[in-house]
Amino acid sequence: MYEENTVYVVGNSKTNTDNAITNRFNSFFIGFVVELDNDTIVDLSCSATIRTTDEFVRSLFVGKKLIEFDSNCEERVKRRYHGSSQRAIIAAYKDAVKKYNEIKLRYF
Template identity: 85%
Template sequence: MYNDDTVYVVGNSKTNTDNAITNRFNSFFIGFVVEMKNDTIVDLSCSATIRTTDEFIKSLFIGRSLIEFDLKLEEEIKRRYHGSSQRAIIVAYKDAVKKYNEIKERYF
């Protein structure tokens, strides 16, 4: 399904203690599939408990770059996502950007 030019990067963060995601997974994760030749997010999934949440988060990130943290995307998340995991999404995204850059430095 994914070509040889893709990598899988997981960004993680903590959620509120009263969040269903915390009760189920203990943390919030976003798994990004990134095409290395242009740093573009081509697919992702997250540890959401509701399918619509996963699909909505996917719609925010697909086609974006993971090479650097995008402040405009952070603002878009704040404007459009109003679930209890809003902050966790942003932190997981920041974590994934950091890990992706470490991968690029180490292997490419």
């Protein structure tokens, strides 16, 4: 399904203790599929408990770059996502940016 020039990167974060995601997964994570040639996010999934949440988070990031933290993405999450995992989404995104850069330095 994914091209040879893609990598999978997982960003992790914590959610509130009363969050259903914490009760189910113990943390929040977003798995990003990224094209190495242009650093573009081509797909993702997150540890949401509701399908709509997963799809909505996907819509916030697919087509964007993962090579550096984009404050516009952070603002987009703050403006459009009003669930209890808002800060966790941003933290997982930041973690994924860091990991992606480590992967590119190490292997590519």
